[in-house]
Amino acid sequence: MDRGSRSKDALLDAAERLIAERGFEVPLRDIAQAAGQRNNSAVNYHFRSRQDLLDAVVARRLLPMELERERMLGELDERDTTDVHALMRVLVLPLLSLESTHYARFLQVVGTRLRTEPHDSAETAWPRVLDALSHAVPVADRRVRRRRVAAVATAMFALAAEHERSAHDGDPEEIVHMLAAMLTATSPRLV
Template sequence: MAIDDSRTALLDAGERLIAERGVEVPLRDIAAAAGQRNNSAVHYYFDSRAGLVEAIVERRMNWLEDRRMHLLATHESDGTAHDLRTLVAMLVLPILELTGQRRVTHYGRFLEVVRAHPVIADIGRLAGADRAAVRIITTRLAAALAHLPPPRRRQRLETMATVMFALIADYERALETRLRTPAPESDAAEIVAMIVAMLTVPAR
């Protein structure tokens, strides 16, 4: 197996097993699932468990960033790039597209698992806040919620990422267990609607 193939197999196996069994799944199990006879394969390619988790996040983030930049350009041209629902959709839809179009079946569950792990310094980084597209979207979301007191606005935006990961993880589980059949447009609209409702509920 070529080096690139071995690395990809470890990323695939790590994403799936961490999603199913948690961050502390034995690294030898990940190596075995990736077809590696060497139990130290994860250390060889990624130095550590933390390195593997970061590599899994980064691999998907690159594609998500490109997709969100494309969506931003599209919505800039039609004048909807500052609409709250559109902004939320630009965060949600690309992750659902990974599931539907690119057959990535565990990434939402992986994000849900690792979001609370010390490997990931904060929820903003996990959501891709260091990427230009996400930074633009979250800045505009904050502006759309400018009527809220700053602490409440910050709390809702931080909670939004947690809610988004949980809803997408539940969606993946429902598809895997055949509790629902895919209906990409309506499924995405429902997830976006729930997040928008959380963001816009009147402040007490």
């Protein structure tokens, strides 16, 4: 890896960590210093803007997660399952298995500021899994199913961030189980 690539990776690591810990408004100068850069303009040199830096952090983490989700989804397709727990594993486990200890918290901080959602491309596994989950929810009302799937996605990022904060203490399957329970809970009108 050349010096420029190492510098860029160090900036991405520092941005992910500092934004997760201190918030969106962390000065770019602090990110450059945390990355070992003497030049306070290093972020602008490598990424042009704060927005491009955010997008680069997401892009770097997204590809490995989506490759793992594709692999897991392929195994599900072979078994032709619509098991909610299995589908939740496809969404959750790649996020929880990242080497990073700051990415889920980073997403919580910047989620509303991203140009695009981290998973909104039609080429990713994310929308296919959400669609499958929507069809697997045992509720007839389509609006309720969509609302539950959206709530689960929000809860997933919050639970993943807490998992990071606790230094990965706890069983990822517990998170899968909690999220699956949210999707499959009996509708209040039926209780």
